[in-house]
Amino acid sequence: MSVIGTKQPRVDATVKVRGAARYVADLDLEGALVGVILRSPHQFARVKRIDVGHASRRPGVAAIAYSGTVPHKPMDFGIKDQHLFPIDYVRYMGEPVAAIAADTEEHARAAAAAIEVEYEPLTPVTSIEQALSPDAPLVHPDWKNYTRSESRVLRGNICGYNRIRRGDVDAALRKAHAVVESRFSFSPGIPGYLEPRAAVAHRERDGTLTVFCGSQTPYSNHADFCAFFELPEERVRFINQFVGGGFGGKLLMATEWYAAALALQCDQPVRMVWSRHQDGLNVFPRHGGTAVFRSGVAKDGTLLAMRASFAFDTGAYIGWGGGTAQTATMLASAPYRIHNVDLEGTLVYTNKQVAGPVRAPGGPQAIFAKELHVDEIARAVGIDPLELRLRNAWEEGDVTATGQKLTSVSAKETLRRAAEAIGWGTDLKKNRGRGLSCGWWFSSCGRSEAKVEVRADGSVHLYTGNPEVGNGSAVGSLPIIVADRLGIDPSEVQLTLADTATRTYDEGVGGSGSTFSAGQAAHAAANSVREKLIAKAEDLLEASREDIELVHGRAVVRGAPDHGVSFAELASASGDLIRGDGKATEVAEPEFDTKLVETHGFASWMAPSFTTSAAEVEVDSETGRVNVLRIVTAQDVGFAINPNGIIGQMEGGAVQALGFALTEELQFGEHGIINTGFHDYLLPTAVDAPSIEAIIIETPSKEGPFGMKGVGEPPVTTPAGAIGNAIRDASGAVPHTTPMTPERVWQAIQDAKQSGR
């Protein structure tokens, strides 16, 4: 029986439960210096002078890196708006201004304090509203001189804009039985990985540089680093360690830049391990923002038209936050058949931390808003929210807002299954309510390479460039794929994870694409080894290949299990090594109608999946406290390669979404970010987390390995909308702002009472 599709433990589980898994901060390099950062105390200021003279003569100081020691060239994230260290302006409180390496932390901190920086404070831009006002200060006064790619919009404080238009919204709204308008705002949040960022960098005697990192994308980090410092790629090695969570927050380099910039100046290793507070100052948050929806519906519940407008606060630089507004417009009207839509997304600069692609960027925000709005539409026409969704949900062959023709559509099945599991339509206890929320998401396929080896001792080795950040692709799915092809147990696959020296390039963990890409590569490499094993066995066993099968680490003749040869013998007879290389085949994005979109770089989605969450909550209307009792998520994963891993993603995603819905709020005060710790930024704990039911639906895609679809991001996108709708079902009101704190819930209930609703 094949191991594909069976529940298997992760191959890293044993080392992790023993406490033997090594993360960057666990590495001890002899004689390592301590690296620290000097950060901007201002949200916005002109930098008039930086003098490191005194600091560099302080005891124990080995290196100082700042704008005066590194190349002056802006980094390219579609808009060239950021330097490694700021030159003329600092643009958020906490922005790194310099990095210092010294023999002890005390010496490094004293040197940081001795760096003379002369600032001229400027009026900061702290909200979307302010950023868009005509007389707003410019976060980037020099924006007109920035180079940008053609698909980017840059106009003052606006650094992103996209629009999807189809049909005639105004005409359809005039014909509608009811028109519903809803306004929302979302607070920014943190990825919330538990391991603060860390890096250790060492320039060896021969001049090669080794960087020990904990990244979601070590290969692209390596390429970016080498390009920036103009170093040959083979002279720099990034060795990724186990990563203590990423959730999109460890895609871009942080400690890696600074530790390595320092290491290039000295002979000892430089170790930079951030505290939670330092990590909090340097966080790449989930975008805060606003949304306005206005939709028209026919008497029978048919959605006729939708206008939606999003604005997202992307912070001081574009970074990797540029896709959020595009994803939001793709989510705004889905998964519903609406012939007239006008959906726009705007991204604005503010003097805050650089927002990034936190797990499903734009997803929790846009789907929360859209699904609360859909419930409001259902209420306006007096139709059950499940029924209204089923009436409008996409089916096989439907066409999206951008004109993409859909296949493998399971929106209705996810709705029905989640509703059934939550007991939709059955009686509820007092103060309790239920809610639904559904959406779609994409799969992605990036470049990925893998190698599989069978050695002379019979051992099987898999080299993948895909890092292990907790997601479990490399340690949970890839060994199963290799084991299946070679007839061994997944635990027998010895894994070497992302190290640029193994030359197995991989685009990393992101975009629900790890197993999709790295799984293809591992499959191809394992197939190549399988062919070679069988070909050699043909010679040794004098049997024809059709009669040979691979079982328990041996090639045997079918029906004659004693007539076989071990992998060790096959490898020994093949020059002591049988090796196969594999790579992912890039999948083209589906066709869409380019006339329907404006500056949209993400207007069709490959192998899309569908997900519905349902929630049951209890609301105390006196205090506004919400107790989430159950979350059910029904997710179409295409094909479940390792159901254990998928259930883990779904359960974990549900609780991250719970945090987004109820407690998580990054706050900014007069001087910038306020809550950098876990005491004032509230991640859900075991007592906050409800019972979660994960329902796996398998509607195979034609693009994914074994028919799979991307799994990692969808589970975090849908639960907040279900919780919000359940709060309204229980209490008659729901805040239109995340997180739905007790104060906001209480206020929403009071407002509803006042307006007599």
Add this chain to the structure above:
Amino acid sequence: MQSIRLAVNGQPHDVMVKPEESLLQLIRHKLGLKGTKEGCSTGYCGACTVLVDGAPVNSCLFFAVDADRREITTIEGLAADGDALHPLQRAFVDAGGLQCGFCTPGVIMSAAALLAENPSPTESDVRSSLSGNICRCTGYQSIVNAVLTAAEELRAQGRAGERTGSTARLRSRA
């Protein structure tokens, strides 16, 4: 600097510590036991949980000097290298009670303290006892299932209420 004597996972140690040094720094940097993690350094995440005389503490907030004459158990003390996994560790593997693994040592130590006190916990007992351990990956359900399974297994093995680590060796030396 002050000289202290403590036992870590049954091994006695005589070490010099600074007044401001935390037990976490002592464990990780002086003793080289890296299984205990530093997540927030302020006592809120629980990644640094170890047992001090059987009680779970955030070792980042526990002064090393206060560990004098105490018995410390870290994740490495549950099952020595090469030994079979402790039933708790086994249950976390089987139930998928971990993903990135950074919170895992601390979670397992909190669970070990619970099961020593309460061999037959309810789900609610387990959740309460783990409320000081943040896990961002799993959503906790698989962790709770793992602890309940381990409790059952320990009872079946007649090891209900067993304390991890050894008190005997330190006491005989002290």
